[in-house]
Amino acid sequence: MYDLLVSPFTDFAFMRRALAGCLALALGATPVGAFLMLRRMSLMGDAMSHAILPGAALGYLAFGLSLGAMTVGGIVAGLVVVLAAGVVTRASILKEDASLAAFYLLSLAAGVMIVSLRGRNLDLLHVLFGSVLALDDGSLLLIGGIATLTLFALALLFRPLALECFDPAFLRGVSRWSPVAHYGFLMLVVLNLVSGFHALGTLMAVGIMILPSAAARLWAHELPALLGLAVVFAAASGVAGLLLSFHADVPAGPAIVLACGFVYFASLLAAPGGLLAGRLPVRHHLES
Amino acid sequence: MHPAPPPVIRFDNLTLGYERHPAVHHLSGEIATGALVAVIGPNGAGKSTLLKGVAGELRPIGGHVELAALPRGGLAYMPQRSEIDPGFPVSVFDVVAMGLWRELGAFGGLNRQQRQRVREALAAVGMEGFESRPIGSLSGGQLQRTRFARLILQDAPLILLDEPFAAIDSRTVEDLIRLILGWHAEGRTILTVVHDFDQVRRHFPTCLLLAREPVAFGPTPQVLTDTLLARARRLSEAFDDHAPECHRADLATPGEPDDHTPARADVVPLHGHRHPHGQGHGGHRH
Numbered sequence: 174m175y176d177l178l179v180s181p182f183t184d185f186a187f188m189r190r191a192l193a194g195c196l197a198l199a200l201g202a203t204p205v206g207a208f209l210m211l212r213r214m215s216l217m218g219d220a221m222s223h224a225i226l227p228g229a230a231l232g233y234l235a236f237g238l239s240l241g242a243m244t245v246g247g248i249v250a251g252l253v254v255v256l257a258a259g260v261v262t263r264a265s266i267l268k269e270d271a272s273l274a275a276f277y278l279l280s281l282a283a284g285v286m287i288v289s290l291r292g293r294n295l296d297l298l299h300v301l302f303g304s305v306l307a308l309d310d311g312s313l314l315l316i317g318g319i320a321t322l323t324l325f326a327l328a329l330l331f332r333p334l335a336l337e338c339f340d341p342a343f344l345r346g347v348s349r350w351s352p353v354a355h356y357g358f359l360m361l362v363v364l365n366l367v368s369g370f371h372a373l374g375t376l377m378a379v380g381i382m383i384l385p386s387a388a389a390r391l392w393a394h395e396l397p398a399l400l401g402l403a404v405v406f407a408a409a410s411g412v413a414g415l416l417l418s419f420h421a422d423v424p425a426g427p428a429i430v431l432a433c434g435f436v437y438f439a440s441l442l443a444a445p446g447g448l449l450a451g452r453l454p455v456r457h458h459l460e461s
Numbered sequence: 462m463h464p465a466p467p468p469v470i471r472f473d474n475l476t477l478g479y480e481r482h483p484a485v486h487h488l489s490g491e492i493a494t495g496a497l498v499a500v501i502g503p504n505g506a507g508k509s510t511l512l513k514g515v516a517g518e519l520r521p522i523g524g525h526v527e528l529a530a531l532p533r534g535g536l537a538y539m540p541q542r543s544e545i546d547p548g549f550p551v552s553v554f555d556v557v558a559m560g561l562w563r564e565l566g567a568f569g570g571l572n573r574q575q576r577q578r579v580r581e582a583l584a585a586v587g588m589e590g591f592e593s594r595p596i597g598s599l600s601g602g603q604l605q606r607t608r609f610a611r612l613i614l615q616d617a618p619l620i621l622l623d624e625p626f627a628a629i630d631s632r633t634v635e636d637l638i639r640l641i642l643g644w645h646a647e648g649r650t651i652l653t654v655v656h657d658f659d660q661v662r663r664h665f666p667t668c669l670l671l672a673r674e675p676v677a678f679g680p681t682p683q684v685l686t687d688t689l690l691a692r693a694r695r696l697s698e699a700f701d702d703h704a705p706e707c708h709r710a711d712l713a714t715p716g717e718p719d720d721h722t723p724a725r726a727d728v729v730p731l732h733g734h735r736h737p738h739g740q741g742h743g744g745h746r747h
Binding site: 211213329332333335336338339340341342343345346347348350390393394395396398399 | 516518534536537538540543544545546549550551552555556559562563566567568595611615
């Protein structure tokens with residue numbers, strides 16, 4: 174048992190680094206993903222993760238596999254898309270999904286093309302699927318820093334953000350926080366996608382944000398419980414995915430996301446908000 | 462002129478609409494402090510648009526809405542189609558507590574006395590015992606009661622309600638009307654879009670009859686007449702894509718001859734500023 178669960182982390186430094194990265198992602202990216210889900214923007218996260226790709230790819234094209242260049246490129250590209258889409262949404266009759274959908278396909282195509290202009294397939298794989306098992310100090314600091322910043326920002330924005338999700342008209346009526354919450358949140362999404370992108374790649378980063386949140390939503394009736402449970406799910410999936418990757422010799426990123434998927438399906442089956450709960454025969458209903 | 466309390470809202474030749482099409486145009490008049498006004502009119506008459514304009518959600522195409530100096534958060538607006546997301550994981554208690562935003566802001570915590578006020582507001586709308594229920598589990602009437610409990614805590618001097626009784630059972634409607642009358646007695650100014658003329662006759666002292674343009678504005682018995690209602694029905698038409706430009710704006714300013722301003726032809730005085738049937742332009746704004 175010890176060999177199975179603990180010794181991979183005690184014996185190998187790269188596993189410890191991967192574990193630290195995953196826990197940081199679970200603490201930072203997953204709560205952001207929970208708000209994405211509550212704002213009905215789950216798929217938007219996916220679209221935005223692709224919008225980040227051409228920026229990261231341009232950084233890669235100019236400076237090779239450099240952490241700083243790819244990070245800055247990704248953040249800049251993500252912010253440009255988010256601000257443009259936000260302005261389009263708030264100023265026109267187009268909904269946010271419409272203003273992002275076209276962009277996401279174009280960005281993915283452009284990003285893959287830019288990467289393949291110079292790189293080999295291995296680099297492309299790194300960008301698409303990340304390298305959680307090869308996190309260097311810089312990447313780890315970046316992921317940890319973004320997770321810390323995210324936690325502080327969410328603590329500050331918590332109430333306006335929750336209201337912006339739940340009843341935006343009311344928030345607009347009582348305060349000027351609405352745009353702050355909206356754009357602040359979108360910036361957090363971009364930051365965390367970039368951070369997830371280093372560990373899990375653009376395709377997988379959204380997985381650790383949305384899947385644990387969706388699973389937690391099936392259990393929780395209150396926002397704090399939802400956020401806490403989502404973090405626990407994400408952290409557990411991270412550990413499980415890393416162990417699976419270690420023992421079965423499969424890529425870590427997909428293994429982590431599949432572990433998240435396992436939690437999600439288990440919740441779907443067992444949770445009070447899930448599939449079975451409404452279909453099981455009720456023996457005795459309550460009096461009131 | 463008899464002394465009247467200062468107006469809390471002043472419409473100055475106000476035109477509101479979408480893409481140059483007016484939803485309500487050339488509305489002038491004043492809402493006195495403490496007035497309880499029913500905004501009535503056929504579908505598409507611009508009632509909701511007017512409330513949106515007062516709430517600041519919609520910028521006027523022409524003219525102005527002037528609000529008396531209100532404290533921040535002093536205007537409470539309850540839209541008809543609520544943007545509330547019923548799937549959001551939040552309890553009834555927390556929803557009602559949002560009404561305390563003006564006191565708490567983005568960071569403040571609830572103290573014991575404020576928790577007590579939240580419970581009292583829930584009790585006032587007949588929702589005690591629902592504190593920890595998720596918002597998504599409420600019926601339509603219960604949700605409306607919850608929104609009213611939040612309004613109670615908002616404690617706003619000016620309250621705009623857009624069809625608060627739509628698709629609500631009659632007992633809830635009675636309870637909510639009692640709340641509104643209570644607010645009226647406390648001296649708050651209330652504009653409510655209502656469809657049921659019986660309710661209007663029984664409870665609302667003042668009426669604003671809209672049909673894209675103001676048809677009548679004044680004491681309810683003088684507004685809710687068959688002639689005026691028939692006129693309102695005639696006036697309200699669909700948007701015409703090829704409608705000519707409206708140049709009534711230049712004519713509707715106070716002091717202009719009234720025969721060019723059908724918008725104000727039947728305006729009934731709210732508190733003696735103008736006389737019925739349009740001879741009153743001389744009495745406006747001394």
